[in-house]
């Protein structure tokens with residue numbers, strides 16, 4: 001982050017405006033991760049649950065997200081789910097429109113499907129792929145977004161890898177080093 005962006009963020013905070021915003025654009029997800037909290041009763045504050053809501057789709061979703069961005073004007077917007085790539089058609093439309101408004105965009109996904117090819121050339125877009133450890137542990141937890149599927153999905157793209165470090169991983173010496181040795185040299189990885 002550049003100094004000018006830090007100053008901008010502080011300016012918004014001092015005015016009482018949020019510099020950063022996260023929107024769950026869909027409740028749908030093809031994964032069934034153990035420990036997923038998205039569908040827990042308390043996830044949305046307790047009054048409604050994710051399963052009781054209906055997704056917006058198509059133009060209604062794109063317009064809804066743009067309305068929020070225009071109203072709140074965040075410097076940074078995370079698009080999450082469920083898995084936001086379930087709505088990949090809408091994402092392909094909305095992401096360039098949000099970037100054109102000067103907002104940095106992050107898309108957090110399991111990479112269960114191929115990323116839009118044009119995304120790698122978009123400045124200020126960060127695609128984050130969640131990976132839960134090395135292949136045996138990850139594939140068991142996060143099928144159908146297995147290592148094999150992720151490698152196909154990110155081919156030719158640029159992504160950031162996020163990994164939740166668990167106590168289980170720390171029991172095996174060298175686990176994290178192996179993880180980094182697998183992912184760090186790949187051309188797709190930021």
Ligand code: SF4
Pocket residue numbers: 029030031032033035036037038081082083110
């Ligand atoms: S990818 Fe995320 S939303 Fe989907 S099941 Fe896993 S933790 Fe839950």
